[in-house]
Amino acid sequence: MSKESLFNIVNDKAIAKRILLSCHFDLTYNCNTNCVHCYVKKEERDELKTSEIKDIMDQLAAMDTLFLILSGGEVLTRKDFFEIAEYARKLNFALRIMTNGLLVDEKVADKLAALNPDLINLSIYSTNPEVHDGITGVPGSLEKVINAAELIRERGLELRINTVIMKQNLNDYPQVHELAQILGADFKVDFQVTPKFDGDRSPLQFQISSNELQEVLADPLLELTLDDPIEPHLKRFANDIPCSAAHSFLYISPYGDVSPCVQFKVPCGNLKEKSLEEIWYHSPQMLDISSLRISKLPACSQCELIDDCRYCPGISYIEEGDVMIPARRTCQEALLLNQLRGEENG
Amino acid sequence: MMNKYISIKKNNIAYRIINGEVVIVNLKKSTFHTLNPVATFIWEQLDGQATLSDIVERLSQEFEIDRETSENDCVDFINDLLNKDMITLSSHPLEKS
Ligand SMILES: C[S@@+](CC[C@H](N)C(=O)[O-])C[C@H]1O[C@@H](n2cnc3c(N)ncnc32)[C@H](O)[C@@H]1O
Ligand code: SF4
Ligand code: SF4
Numbered sequence: 515m516s517k518e519s520l521f522n523i524v525n526d527k528a529i530a531k532r533i534l535l536s537c538h539f540d541l542t543y544n545c546n547t548n549c550v551h552c553y554v555k556k557e558e559r560d561e562l563k564t565s566e567i568k569d570i571m572d573q574l575a576a577m578d579t580l581f582l583i584l585s586g587g588e589v590l591t592r593k594d595f596f597e598i599a600e601y602a603r604k605l606n607f608a609l610r611i612m613t614n615g616l617l618v619d620e621k622v623a624d625k626l627a628a629l630n631p632d633l634i635n636l637s638i639y640s641t642n643p644e645v646h647d648g649i650t651g652v653p654g655s656l657e658k659v660i661n662a663a664e665l666i667r668e669r670g671l672e673l674r675i676n677t678v679i680m681k682q683n684l685n686d687y688p689q690v691h692e693l694a695q696i697l698g699a700d701f702k703v704d705f706q707v708t709p710k711f712d713g714d715r716s717p718l719q720f721q722i723s724s725n726e727l728q729e730v731l732a733d734p735l736l737e738l739t740l741d742d743p744i745e746p747h748l749k750r751f752a753n754d755i756p757c758s759a760a761h762s763f764l765y766i767s768p769y770g771d772v773s774p775c776v777q778f779k780v781p782c783g784n785l786k787e788k789s790l791e792e793i794w795y796h797s798p799q800m801l802d803i804s805s806l807r808i809s810k811l812p813a814c815s816q817c818e819l820i821d822d823c824r825y826c827p828g829i830s831y832i833e834e835g836d837v838m839i840p841a842r843r844t845c846q847e848a849l850l851l852n853q854l855r856g857e858e859n860g
Numbered sequence: 861m862m863n864k865y866i867s868i869k870k871n872n873i874a875y876r877i878i879n880g881e882v883v884i885v886n887l888k889k890s891t892f893h894t895l896n897p898v899a900t901f902i903w904e905q906l907d908g909q910a911t912l913s914d915i916v917e918r919l920s921q922e923f924e925i926d927r928e929t930s931e932n933d934c935v936d937f938i939n940d941l942l943n944k945d946m947i948t949l950s951s952h953p954l955e956k957s
Contacts, residue, residue, distance in 0.1 A: 517892040524883055524894060533878055580876040580883055608874035608885040630871055630887040672890050 528762035529755060532804065534794055535762040536581035537574055538776050541567065541598065542768045543587040546616055548651040551680060551720045554587055555711040561768040564594045566786070568601050570766065573790040575605040581632070585612035585776075587768065590622065599629050608632040612676075615662030616655060623665035633700075634666050635674045640686035641693055649682060663697050673699035679730060680707060680720035691735060703736055706843075708777055709832055724843075728850050756827050760804040764794065774803050778828025803827065806837060813840050822855060823848035864949040866915070866938065867908030873946055877904070886944060898923060902937055906947060908954025912938060 528535035543556045562570070574582065582602055589595050590613055602609055609631040618626070626634060636659055640646045646656035666673050675694040677687050687703055694701040707721040722730065730736065755761060759774035766772055770785035772793045782800040783793035793800060806827055809815045814825055825844050833841040868875075875884040882900045884893045895903060901922055905915045912934060920930035941947045 517890065520892045520894065524878075524892075528878065531879060535878070575876075578876050578878045580874060580878070580885070603871075603874075606870065606874050606876065608887070632874065632885055632887055632890075 525758060525762055526753070529753075529758060533762060534574070534577045534579050534764060536583070536758070537579050537764055537766065538583040538585065539567075539570070539766045540586050540768050540776070541584055541589050541595065542592050544591045545586065545588040545614075546591055546652075547588070547614055547655060550649055550651065550682075551678065551707055551717040553708050553710050553717060555714070557769065559769050562770050562785075564597060566770065567598050570770070570785055570790065571598075571602050571605055571607070573785075575607070577790060577794065580606075580608055581610065582607040583610045583612065585635075588614055588616070590617040596625050596629075603629055610635065612637075613662075614650065614655070615659035616652070618658075618662035618665060620665060623662070623669055626666065627669035627671055631671060633672045633674055635676055636663055636666075637676050637678070638663075638690050638693065639677055639680075640683045641689040642686060645683050645686055649680075660693070663693075663699065667697050667699065673697065674702055675699050676702045676704065678707065679703055679705040679722060681722055681726075682720065684722055684726055684730075688735060705730060706829065708829065711779060713832070721843075724846050724850070727847065731847070731850050732854055754807045754809050756806060756808060756825055759828065760800050760806075764800075772797070772800075774800065775828050777826065778803075778831055780831065803837070811838055811840070817848075819845070819848040819852050822851035861935070861938075861949065862913040862916075863911050864951065865908050865911055865953045866906045866947055866949055867954045868903075868906045868947055869945065875903075884946070886946060888945060891944075898933060899937055902934060908950070909956075 525535055542561055543554050545552070545554065584599065589611060592598070599609060599611070609629060610633040611626070611631050612635040615636045638646065638656070638659055639649045641656070643656040647653050663673060663675065675690060675697070677683070677690045679687055691701050705722055705727060707717050709715045709717060757775070759778055764772055764774055765776045765779070766785065772782045772785060772790070773779045774782070780799050780803060782797040785793070808820070808825070814820060814823070817823070823844065824847065825840055827837040829841045829844060830837050830839055872888045873884055873886055875882055877900060880897055880900060882895045882903045884895070886893065898919070902915060902919060905918060910918070916927065916931045916934045919925070919934060920927050938947070942949075
């Protein structure tokens with residue numbers, strides 16, 4: 515059985531018993547680039563200290579969390595990153611590390627390899643330096659991230675290349691896909707650009723139009739690259755449950771704020787004040803979201819597009835201000851996928 | 861093999877015992893495994909402090925099975941883990957960290 519299908523079985527069991535199998539932990543919102551579309555919004559608060567992060571990791575391990583996604587911001591800008599990551603490995607977590615690759619040289623690649631991560635994720639938007647560097651705002655960043663990808667693969671680590679398809683790089687993903695294949699890396703695309711954490715909608719200006727989306731969705735190249743079972747916002751729902759968030763997954767910000775997902779920032783409590791267990795089992799917001807069912811959503815429960823839909827409560831929350839109301843572009847995407855599937859079958 | 865101490869190669873794997881069943885990610889081979897309660901019981905003994913024959917004894921007591929069945933189960937499972945490069949055998953107990 516494939517790793518994905520086994521994961522799904524384990525995750526379904528975790529969901530049934532509400533076991534916190536996976537966690538996305540942003541260690542910092544600091545970054546060494548300034549990507550035009552980035553959703554991160556820094557606040558004037560102190561980020562978690564090394565000792566606080568280790569304590570949270572102890573709590574996660576005690577709650578049976580196995581998959582730990584470390585992201586940000588740029589994790590490698592934290593001076594204590596390797597101390598934290600090594601600590602996490604001592605606790606037997608499977609680590610997935612998301613980085614822009616800029617700080618990955620031979621030495622850092624060796625240290626990453628010594629961690630034996632489950633996966634390293636790099637973001638590459640184009641193989642054209644003008645386009646990639648135009649998005650990151652850092653000249654030379656494409657060269658650096660490709661170099662990072664090579665160093666990571668030379669060390670035999672699992673690598674995934676993630677590309678967010680936007681107006682600027684709409685036609686560039688086939689070349690990024692080719693690059694991923696040459697490198698022996700996994701390839702994932704996303705075309706859902708989300709507003710910033712504070713609700714600022716400026717990143718949406720880069721979102722592709724529905725005509726462009728239609729073309730992208732029709733591309734067979736992308737068929738298998740949309741879902742990722744470990745990251746709930748990339749997964750289609752099953753068993754009436756929209757996604758793993760609040761069922762077997764949660765998000766922790768660098769300030770210690772807990773919410774169901776990185777894209778679903780309903781405040782459920784802060785780890786400087788409460789224990790993770792208390793938040794997971796007793797936060798009214800968390801429990802409320804875990805009780806969400808597709809069949810309880812007025813529009814979706816009646817909808818014929820349900821099999822083609824990637825309804826995400828987080829996107830509804832941020833776009834419509836209400837998890838019960840489907841976001842317009844979610845329905846749009848479902849309709850397009852449904853039409854495509856109809857064409858394939860008919 | 862019976863008098864060897866067995867320990868998990870923690871560097872190569874990530875794991876968690878969830879609901880009485882161990883879930884393992886083999887990070888070197890990028891594979892994913894779940895083990896049944898018997899295998900999970902054996903897995904929990906692989907701390908480098910017990911020999912294979914200690915483990916056979918413990919399994920036979922825990923699950924009330926005869927020694928021969930227990931030995932067969934243990935040896936099969938340990939060989940499987942060796943093939944997957946998830947454990948090491950040693951003539952001495954592992955130093956406690
Ligand atoms: C926030 S970054 C953090 C990790 C690392 N700094 C990086 O860039 O890969 C994680 C991923 O989110 C994507 N991302 C950032 N802002 C986004 C937005 N507004 N909508 C959708 N994806 C976004 C990035 O392109 C990147 O692939
Ligand atoms: S590198 Fe990642 S965290 Fe930094 S600005 Fe770009 S998307 Fe945001
Ligand atoms: S298409 Fe819209 S209404 Fe239909 S299931 Fe999806 S989100 Fe709900």
